[in-house]
Amino acid sequence: MNTTESILGKGSFSKGEIISLLSLQNRDEQIPLFRAGKLARNKYVGAKVHLRGIIEFSNYCTQDCIYCGIRKSNLSLERYRMSFEEILSTAKLIYNSEIKTVVLQSGEDPYYDCDFISKLIVKIKEEFNLAITLSLGEREYYEYEKWKSAGADRYLLKHETANPEIYSQIHNSGSLTERLEHLSYLDSLGFQIGSGNIIGLPGQTIEDIADDLILCSKYQLDMASFSPFIPSSDTPFSDVPKASLDLTLKTLAVARLILKYAHIPATTALATLDELGREKGINVGANVVMPSFTPVGVKTKYSIYDNKRCITEDASSCMPCLRARIESCDVEIDNGYGHSLYLNQ
Ligand code: SF4
Numbered sequence: 632m633n634t635t636e637s638i639l640g641k642g643s644f645s646k647g648e649i650i651s652l653l654s655l656q657n658r659d660e661q662i663p664l665f666r667a668g669k670l671a672r673n674k675y676v677g678a679k680v681h682l683r684g685i686i687e688f689s690n691y692c693t694q695d696c697i698y699c700g701i702r703k704s705n706l707s708l709e710r711y712r713m714s715f716e717e718i719l720s721t722a723k724l725i726y727n728s729e730i731k732t733v734v735l736q737s738g739e740d741p742y743y744d745c746d747f748i749s750k751l752i753v754k755i756k757e758e759f760n761l762a763i764t765l766s767l768g769e770r771e772y773y774e775y776e777k778w779k780s781a782g783a784d785r786y787l788l789k790h791e792t793a794n795p796e797i798y799s800q801i802h803n804s805g806s807l808t809e810r811l812e813h814l815s816y817l818d819s820l821g822f823q824i825g826s827g828n829i830i831g832l833p834g835q836t837i838e839d840i841a842d843d844l845i846l847c848s849k850y851q852l853d854m855a856s857f858s859p860f861i862p863s864s865d866t867p868f869s870d871v872p873k874a875s876l877d878l879t880l881k882t883l884a885v886a887r888l889i890l891k892y893a894h895i896p897a898t899t900a901l902a903t904l905d906e907l908g909r910e911k912g913i914n915v916g917a918n919v920v921m922p923s924f925t926p927v928g929v930k931t932k933y934s935i936y937d938n939k940r941c942i943t944e945d946a947s948s949c950m951p952c953l954r955a956r957i958e959s960c961d962v963e964i965d966n967g968y969g970h971s972l973y974l975n976q
Contacts, residue, residue, distance in 0.1 A: 635660050639667045644889065649841040652885050653878065661881065668884030668916030675891040676918045678962045681969030682953075683732040683764065683896075684725030684946070687925040687933040688713040692738025694768065695803035698832070698871075700863030700934040701738050707865055711929040712742060719754060721924050726759040728950055731968045733761045734787070734921060739768035745777050752781040762968045764825075764854075769805065769813050779820045784970070786817045787825040787854060793842035797834055814850060823971040825854030825894075830882055831874025832860055840882055848889050853971035854919070855893045857882045858900040861936035876905050880915050887916030892972040894919045902940045913960040919969070922946055922953055 635655060638648045655661045672678070689712045690701045701708060713721070722733050733755060737743065752763055764785040765778060775786070790810055792798050798807040818824045828843040847855050859874030879901060886895055896919040897912025905911060909920060924946040925933060931942050941949050957964055 633660075635663055639663060639888075644885075646838075646841050646845060649844055649885055649889075650837055653837050653840055653881050655881060661877070664881060664884050665915040668887040669914055671887045671891065672895075672916040672918055675887075676894070676972055677965070679918060679965040680913060680957050680960075680962050681732070681894065681919050681965050681967075682728075682730045683734050683919060683921045683969070684722075684728065684730045684924045685734040685736055685921050686713070686718055686721045686725075687736050687923065687930070688718050688721075689737035689740045689743065690929075690933050691740040691742060692768075693741065694739050697801045697803075698829070698860065698863065698866055698868045698936075700865055700936055702866065705865045708934065709932055711932050712740070713926070713929070715747070715751060715754075717926070718751060719758070721926060722755050722759055722761065724946060725924050726761060728924075728947065729966055730922075731762055731966065732764060733759075734764040734766055736766040736787075737768075739770070743767075745771075745774045748774070749777050749781040752778060752783050756782045762970065769810065772813075772816055775813075775817055775820055775822070779822060783822070785823040785825065785853065787856070788814050788817065789825075789827045789829070789856060790814070790843070790846060791827075791829050792832055792835060792839060793828070793846040794835065794839045797832055797839065800834070801832065811846075818850065823853035824850065825856065826850065826852055827854075827856035827858070828882075829874075830857060830859050830879050831872070833868070833871050840878075844882070844886055844889055847886070847893075851973055852890060852893050853973060854895075855886060855890050856896050856898060857886055858898040859904045861900055861903055861938070863934060863936045873904060876901075876908065876911070879904065880911055883912055883917055884915040894969060894972070896921055899923065899940055900936065903936070903938055910956055910960050913957065913962060918962075920953065920957060922949060 901908035
């Protein structure tokens with residue numbers, strides 16, 4: 632048995648073993664890792680993929696994250712905000728597409744105050760009974776409480792990097808410690824919580840990515856996302872090379888082996904990195920795909936990074952293609968809510 636196979640045969644990994652798996656260069660050695668990720672997905676969460684419909688309802692942001700195309704300093708970006716009714720009618724499209732989760736995502740935009748989001752949550756639950764995931768960045772603790780009481784189910788807040796120095800370099804405010812405190816508070820309120828990293832940040836090492844995975848394992852994450860860095864032309868990182876596809880896939884496979892029951896997406900960024908990125912992500916252990924239902928008129932303006940895939944088509948014309956692509960990966964599309972699998976353990 633070679634080293635890779637003996638590591639893969641273990642139930643848990645040391646940091647050194649995680650680094651070994653993430654460092655596999657040889658395709659022949661990577662294949663057993665990818666196969667193990669896929670088998671673990673089938674074992675722990677089933678040979679199934681959940682769909683989550685995203686509505687990116689505002690590209691205004693008070694933050695200035697250095698890699699992000701919608702950062703407040705990007706003055707060349709045309710900004711948009713969707714109204715309550717527009718968001719609601721987009722949620723209806725998600726419901727009509729037989730998708731049971733809506734992800735409400737925006738920059739950190741206080742224009743949408745606590746009351747607005749609370750009323751939106753109540754209305755979406757009343758009208759469509761969708762599971763609701765919020766991805767609104769760091770907000771006030773009382774707002775998280777109100778939104779949980781209003782009926783929100785999940786909150787996504789990526790830690791982005793477990794390296795506190797890189798975290799400080801890419802953010803204009805806040806610290807990794809504060810970000811993790813928000814995550815813990817959301818968890819304490821009963822949200823199903825999601826976090827994750829960005830792969831390929833300048834200065835990031837394989838050790839840092841191993842730390843990201845270890846950090847994720849310390850929280851009982853219901854959702855964990857590992858997405859490749861792709862540069863945005865209107866940011867200070869415009870010349871930073873995009874992340875490696877291989878490293879992203881290795882991270883996804885190791886994440887599945889470590890996090891077992893977490894919902895792990897094959898991200899749109901992965902599909903942007905590679906024409907078949909989504910399929911490759913599913914084939915190494917991912918079990919979630921998140922199509923954007925943001926209206927075509929504004930979708931191109933939610934430009935966190937360049938050349939994002941599927942942004943010129945509306946979601947209804949994308950869905951048949953997306954479903955066929957998913958089903959080509961030996962998995963079924965699960966039409967349930969796809970709530971936390973830890974709830975059933
Ligand atoms: S990453 Fe998020 S918080 Fe940072 S600038 Fe972009 S939208 Fe705003």
